[in-house]
Amino acid sequence: MKRKWQLITIVLVLTAAVVAVIVVEFTSTLPGRRPSNPFAYDIEEFRSVDPGLIKWKEARQVSIDTGDPRAIAYYNGKIFLAAGNELQVIGSDWSRLQRKTMPAEPSCIAVADQGWIVVAMGNRLAVLDSELEILAESDLPEIEINITSVAIHNNNIYAADATGRMVLVFNSELQQVDEFRGESGVSEVHGFIVPGGHFSLAVNPENELWITNPGIHSLQNYTPSGRLRRYIQRTSFGIEGFSGCCNPVHFTFLDDGRFVTSEKGIIRIKVMSESGETESVIAPPEAFAGGTRAPAVAVDDQGNVLALDFDRKMIRIFEPI
Amino acid sequence: MERKKTKSRREFLVSSVRFGMVLALGGVGGLALKSATKDQWVWQIDPFKCSWCGRCATHCVLNPSAVKCVHAYELCGYCDLCGGYLIPGHSDRSTAAENQLCPTAAIERKFIEEPYYEYKINEDLCIGCAKCAEGCSAFGNGSLHLQIMHHICVNCNECAIARVCPSDAIIRVRGSEPYLMKGDFTADGE
Amino acid sequence: MDINNNIKIAKRTAVVAGTFCLFISLLLLLNFIQMKSADPLESEVLETLVQRLSMEPGNEQLKEEIRQFDLMARKAYFTSLWQVRTGGYLLLFAAVILVTSLRIYHSLISKIEKPEQDEEPDDFTARTLARRWILSGTAILIFLALLAAFTLTDPIEAYIASVEDTEEPESEVERIEITDAETRTEEPEEEEVVVVEEIAEHTTPEPVAEEPEVPSFPGESTIKENHNALRGPFGKGIVYHNDLPTEWNGESGQNILWKVPVPLHAFSSPVIWDNKLFITGADENQRKVFCFDRHTGDLLWEATADNIAGSPDTPPRTTPDTGLGAPSSTTDGNAVYSIFGTGDIIALDMEGNRIWAKNLGVPDNHYGHSSSLISHEEKLFVQYDDLNRGRIVCLNVLTGEIIWDITRDSGISWASPILAGVNGNYQLIVKGNPIVAGYDIETGRELWTVSAMAGEVGPSPAFGGGLVYAANEYAAMVAVNPVSGEVVWEDNYYLPEVSSPVYGNGYLFIATTYAVVACMDAETGEHHWEFDTEDIFYSSPVVAGNLLFVTDISGNTYIFETDSEPNLIAKNILGEQVYTTPAFAAGRIYIRGEENLYCIGN
Amino acid sequence: MKLIPLITVILLIYTAALPEDVLAQQRFPAPEFESGYELPDVVTPEPRALANEYADVFLLASFLLFTSWLVIKKRSRKWILWLSVFALLYFGFIRNGCICSVGSLQNMTLSLSDPVYAVSYTVIAFFMLPLIFSLAYGRVFCASACPLGVIQDLVIIRPAKVPLWVQKSLGMFPFVYLALAILYAATGTDFIICRYDPFVGIFRMGAEFHLVILGISFLLIGMFVGRPYCRFVCPYGALLKVTSLFSKRHLSITPAQCIKCRLCEDSCPFGAIEKPTPDKLVSKIKQRSGRFMLYAAVIPLLMLAFGLAFSSSHIFLARAHPDVYLAHLLINEPEVMQDTENLDVQTFLGSDRTMEELVDSAASIQATFRTGTWLAGAFIGLVAGLFIISQYIVRRRTVFEPNRGDCYSCGRCMEYCPVEK
Incomplete structure (x- = not known):
């Protein structure tokens, strides 16, 4: 009889153990009740920005109701926007003045002082006049070309080819006149390294041609013939520089020649002095929560920064405080 | 006599119930056959949904996990400053332990040529914690990512990681295409 | 003596193995705690x-110091992994020995000792107890369920209610929409027509008023002006044009306005919207959609269905009489939708730009997929039967997303769906083997089904005079009331194999593969007449006004009056083989032959 | 686990395009190396070959066939034992206990309830074969093909006799478990049978801690109570029990005429041997035939009561679904959104899903549960009713024979029968 009760006790205890284990396991794996990540990699500290540095505020968001936005440029009171396979011209009152369907999806736009517009579409280029008439159009000879940025400098068109890691130079008839790979005698400055498919160039108010060398987190100034003149290089995980594969992704200039840079990975837009110091932050990473792509940037006549948010399909306007 | 009668009645009842069950079983099987596939199903991680929560390392029924980091080399920038290899705030870009992000030192860094470095995963050491994948996605191209390695995975009927995955990144895929490697599984285009 | 000795051995082995088990378990437990507390x-x-x-x-x-520590830590980690693994095997080994020795021990002593006998309650008491316990168990279960119900209120309902009350917090950021510079006064549809003409004439890129963002869908009257699907509007085989040419000759060129070579062969039929005519073509290597100016025959654009996720590298095997391009496209004026034998489905805008494309899964079809598309507003219907199951998929025309996807109680077929207006709503009428059924276009719910078909079902259903007609060779011809699902009449004398039946002015016409055109009474099924022709029919007959157009595979088009007597108006020769169904527009007939596309008009 | 979304996602990957930025990034060419370095190949080992899966099915079928022969014709406990050891080694330790027939029940359920979820032919075979054999020859699957059953069978050392009433009343639990397992599988919530499969941790030689504890506890219980999981938990066993009750042929204790020597009486560790019916019992039951009618009439009421009770607790049961739980959590405790350590909440907040979508999904799951719990409740009510009225059914039995529902065809009793020798 004693044995029997012993047995019953053992069985009951074990059964209780089984039930307890199941209940504990079940409740501890409910969503929101699960343990946190033991291997947490805290990149939050790199995402947070000293509020004192944020000297810009977001004033407006303009939603783009047509196709996927792809590129933005600003010239003389007008916004040039590539959306879907269209080129659109948008006036200062946010009315759409003109629109034109391009033969392929535009990838980047540049507008020059004469009012002519250069649109790159992957491996093709087109020159349009202010009425959006196509003046010249080119199929570039090699298919292995991916133009990620164009700029107009001294009446020549400079196109950054991210696949070939070189800058192609065309005249206004779209005949290729030159190309260069950014190699120079300076030992620590390598030719263009484009590890992530983002390669950008722009002309500053002093009419200098600046090109990114994103693999080494550098902004480089070249002569029109492709000779390196000077550069700034800032590699850092923090706000003071650029990090990762391919940054900055896009950049442009404020009227006084300071850089506006846009970065991927930890998405942020910031202002850098000509000597490469981070001066202020236009948009901290929180502004792009959930986004994945570095916004394209342009600067308008009032010195506001227009950021093209690809994920949310809108133009976001940041004003200095 | 009466016994026999009840017995035969009973037998008739039993066999008709049995026949009904056979029919029901056949029906269920037939219905299931309609949506059945020849292929087997295996678990795999959709790298585009992965949020690097670290549960692949802690919740797999195997220890160490069947989830390993893989490297899609064609996406890698071969950078010197690798967000998946170096800890933030590293003192220099060397292979020294104090600079390595990987808790088990499973990433091997190899100099190729100026300025390129190769990063290779040592599968035996990798525990699938996703630290490097998170770093690579935050700072780099996202070429380091997690996959379930099928020579290790026991292909549970219900994947213990999938149950706790916060971003539903673990899905069943056909056994004939068991990997969702970045760089080759989105063969779509314009 | 010997037994006692064995008992002793077994007992000792059990004790040793048990101790060892306990010891290993303890070590493993320690290891576990250690790893948990300090990873x-x-x-x-x-x-x-x-x-x-x-x-x-x-x-x-x-x-x-860090390097040293790091090395130690990793060593500790991998050592502990090794310990767990080794410990596990040792434990298993010891457990096997323990269990075996215990079993031996017990089997040995049980032969000596008599197992203690417990007082058992008798059977009847046991049954009573069991009944009581089951009853109390059920009571406890019900009680627990009710407890759970009463302690837990559904937060979802309360939340949904509260969300409806609260408004979105206003953001500080001003939100702006881009507006268009010109304001529109006219209806977008009419405007579109004007614009197209302008561009055709001048080519000045006037600032064009933009299309509405969510395209408006054409109404019934607009659809009737066009030929938006296989067998015309709604796929019924009835077209709404009266001034059609009745005489032509493809060999002499009489009434042939233009004739262009088909760029890529396929068995799909042309569809028309406004000035554009669409056909598809396919072979092993490419799947294409072609757009022609239907007035001039100029090829306006072509688009390739490639780079589609899930599309097979090598297309599925098909027979030459079906191929990969058998299904016809459909269009709603905003876009043209095409499907191919690879399962690729593609939506192109009227300029040939891809809107979306997807693969519905490679069809398991021994001839090749051939069901044509049809759409209604934002829904695109795909009859997607294959050897695995009968299936209909409804996609969103704007995005290609699946709206509904149903499996039907039928097998493979090659027929195409049609839309029938029943009681003010549209029903999707779909054939299959062995069913004819009507589906609610909103949900895909099966509204009625009649099992009357058999074999390989090719002809599409017809609709007219309030009845649905379905016929198939080796099966039957049925007329079904789509409201009640009742079979009104049934016949099995004239049955088509490929060509679909058509309703016209109270008659039902059938073109067979034994070269007979037959006419029946649509209401009763009474046979009116039959007409022997020279060749067999693959192309489906089409009714326009009081005329019936039907083309045999040699390319001879017979034109009959829709009457109870066989009044042959004309027999026109095209001069090449025709497997497709012609498309009709005001004053024009478009026929896709094996080699050429013809525009016929006076 | 959200099975249904998981599976639809696969289809999406096959059909839909990914965001273009992803593509743009993906397509990017690697650097050109001057040193002639070539990109290494990524090693992606193939999963287990399909042929092996079919071999498993074949093996299972052979096991069942062989066991049936051993049970019915050869009547050898020893052979059954050795066969079962082999099954344990193969299906348990080598194949890691996955997939087994017990778990396949859920795959089948999900495939019937979710048209997008596809099962493989192997799974269907694993589900069907034991049931078919059970209809033909009784629970031969439990005897020597199911690794879960075998491992318990092997550790039986000193089986205690479980009182009849305990066995009868606890015997209802597998049906409750079955109803819950089907409910959760059909709603795409979870595969609870797999989740709490006690022996899989042992088969894999290491698993999560709780699984190991579960397994060891069951084995320890199993030393004194024969096959505790099979008898009081296993939901697939519940199905087998029903099919086996109506099996065509079945193991018999004696090869010929029972001589009522009572030698086999205590041989069964599972209490599955029916003794000759005492006349007293028959007369007592006969007196209470009114009760039988009463309880039979009560069954619909029981079904209704259970259906009502269960469906009123559908929200509680639906909380096992991660979507529902997360929605409830976020509504009831909005402060968790500030908890940066809470991975699930943070991942949800960072994802594309909006709160509305989550709440909608949760609401629709709850609606499914409302119907599901009604059905599950009614089923449990029916089973309870049948269990109760079965207490008033008695068959006049003059010999010792196995209870077809409870017998695992292990063959122990055959050893004791003197008629054999």
Whole structure:
């Protein structure tokens, strides 16, 4: 009889153990009740920005109701926007003045002082006049070309080819006149390294041609013939520089020649002095929560920064405080 | 006599119930056959949904996990400053332990040529914690990512990681295409 | 003596193995606790050391310390893994020995000792107890369920209610929409027509008023002006044009306005919207959609269905009489939708730009997929039967997303769906083997089904005079009331194999593969007449006004009056083989032959 | 686990395009190396070959066939034992206990309830074969093909006799478990049978801690109570029990005429041997035939009561679904959104899903549960009713024979029968 009760006790205890284990396991794996990540990699500290540095505020968001936005440029009171396979011209009152369907999806736009517009579409280029008439159009000879940025400098068109890691130079008839790979005698400055498919160039108010060398987190100034003149290089995980594969992704200039840079990975837009110091932050990473792509940037006549948010399909306007 | 009668009645009842069950079983099987596939199903991680929560390392029924980091080399920038290899705030870009992000030192860094470095995963050491994948996605191209390695995975009927995955990144895929490697599984285009 | 000895051995083995088991379990438990409490890989010590290093980056001694510690930690981790694995095997081994020796021990002593006999309640008491316990168990279960119900209120309902009350918090950021400079006064549809003509004439890129963002869908009257699907509007085989040419000759060129070679062969039929005519073509290597100016025959654009996710590298095997391009496209004026035998489905805008494309899964079809598309507003219907199951998929025309996807109680077929207006709503009428059924276009719910078909079902259903007609060779011809699902009449004398039946002015017409055109009474099924022709029919007959157009595979088009007598108006020769169904527009007939596309008009 | 979304996602990957930025990034060419370095190949080992899966099915079928022969014709406990050891080694330790027939029940359920979820032919075979054999020859699957059953069978050392009433009343639990397992599988919530499969941790030689504890506890219980999981938990066993009750042929204790020597009486560790019916019992039951009618009439009421009770607790049961739980959590405790350590909440907040979508999904799951719990409740009510009225059914039995529902065809009793020798 004693044995029997012993047995019953053992069985009951074990059964209780089984039930307890199941209940504990079940409740501890409910969503929101699960343990946190033991291997947490805290990149939050790199995402947070000293509020004192944020000297810009977001004033407006303009939603783009047509196709996927792809590129933005600003010239003389007008916004040039590539959306879907269209080129659109948008006036200062946010009315759409003109629109034109391009033969392929535009990838980047540049507008020059004469009012002519250069649109790159992957491996093709087109020159349009202010009425959006196509003046010249080119199929570039090699298919292995991916133009990620164009700029107009001294009446020549400079196109950054991210696949070939070189800058192609065309005249206004779209005949290729030159190309260069950014190699120079300076030992620590390598030719263009484009590890992530983002390669950008722009002309500053002093009419200098600046090109990114994103693999080494550098902004480089070249002569029109492709000779390196000077550069700034800032590699850092923090706000003071650029990090990762391919940054900055896009950049442009404020009227006084300071850089506006846009970065991927930890998405942020910031202002850098000509000597490469981070001066202020236009948009901290929180502004792009959930986004994945570095916004394209342009600067308008009032010195506001227009950021093209690809994920949310809108133009976001940041004003200095 | 009466016994026999009840017995035969009973037998008739039993066999008709049995026949009904056979029919029901056949029906269920037939219905299931309609949506059945020849292929087997295996678990795999959709790298585009992965949020690097670290549960692949802690919740797999195997220890160490069947989830390993893989490297899609064609996406890698071969950078010197690798967000998946170096800890933030590293003192220099060397292979020294104090600079390595990987808790088990499973990433091997190899100099190729100026300025390129190769990063290779040592599968035996990798525990699938996703630290490097998170770093690579935050700072780099996202070429380091997690996959379930099928020579290790026991292909549970219900994947213990999938149950706790916060971003539903673990899905069943056909056994004939068991990997969702970045760089080759989105063969779509314009 | 011997037994006692064995008992002793078994007992001792059991004791040793048991102790060993306990010992290993204890070690494993210790290991587990240790790993839980201090994971060597994520040790805080290492973290603080690294943090210190970032303060004093040059400290070589600190670096050395970190390296040492890191090495130790990893060693500890991998050692513990090894311990768990080895411990597990040892434990298993010991457990096997323990169990075996215990079993032997017990089997030996049970022969000596008599197992103690417990007082058992008798059977009847046991049954009573069991009944009571089951009853109390059920009571407890019900009680627990009710307890759970009463202690837990559904937060979802309350939440949904509260969300409806609260408004979105206003953002500080001003939100703007881009507006168009010109304001529109006219209806977009009419405007579109004007614009197209302008561009055709001048080619000045006038600032064009933009299309509405969500395209408006054409109404019934607009659809009737066009030929938007296989067998015309709604796929019924009835077209709404009266001034059609009745005489032509493809060999002499009489009434042939233009004739262009078909760029890529396929068995799909042309569809028309406004000035555009669409056909598809396909072979092993390419799947294409072609758009022609239907007035001039100029090829306006062509688009290739490639680079589609899920599309097979090698297309499925098909027979030459079906191929990969058998299904016809459909269009709603905003876009043209095409499907191919690979399962690729593609939506192109009227300029040939891809809107979306997807693969519905490679069809398992021994001839090749051939069901044509049809759409209604934002829904695109795909009859997607294959050897695995009968299936209908409804896609969103704007995005290609699946709206509904149903499996039907039928097998493979090659027929195409049609839309029938029943009681003010549209029903999707779909054939299959062995069913004819009507589906609610909103949900895909099966509204009625009649099982009357058999074999390989090719002809599409017809609709007219309030009845649905379905016929198939080796099966039957049925007329079904789509409201009640009742079979009104049934016949099995004239049955088509490929060509679909058509309703016209109270008659039902059938073109067979034994070269007979037959006319029946649509209401009763009474046979009116039959007409022997020279060749067999693949192309489906089409009714326009009081005329019936039907083309045999030699390319001869017979035109009859829709009457109870066989009044042959004309027999026109095209001069090449025709497997497709012609498309009709005001004053024009478009026929896709094996080689050429013809425009016929006076 | 959200099975249904998981599976639809696969289809999406096959059909839909990914965001273009992803593509743009993906397509990017690697650097050109001057040193002639070539990109290494990524090693992606193939999963287990399909042929092996079919071999498993074949093996299972052979096991069942062989066991049936051993049970019915050869009547050898020893052979059954050795066969079962082999089954344990193969299906348990080598194949890691996955997939087994017990778990396949859920795959089948999900495939019937979710048209997008596809099962493989192997799974269907694993589900069907034991049931078919059970209809033909009784629970031969439990005897020597099911690794879960075998491992318990092997550790039986000193089987205690479980009182009849305990066995009868606890015997209802597998049906409750079955109803819950089907409910959760059909709603795409979870595969609870797999989740709490006690022996899989042992088969894999290491698993999560709780699974090991579960397994060891069951084995320890199993030393004194024969096959505790099979008898009081296993939901697939519940199905087998029903099919086996109507099996065509079945193991018999004696090869010929029972001589009522009572030698086999205590041989069964599972209490599955029916003794000759005492006349007293028959007369007592006969007196209470009114009760039988009463309880039979009560069954619909029981079904209704259970259906009502269960469906009123559908929200509680639906909380096992991660979507529902997360929605409830976020509504009831909005402060968790500030908890940066809470991975699930943070991942949800960072994802594309909006709160509305989550709440909608949760609401629709709850609606499914409302119907599901009604059905599950009614089923449990029916089973309870049948269990109760079965207490008033008695068959006049003059010999010792196995209870077809409870017998695992292990063959122990055959050893004791003197008629054999």
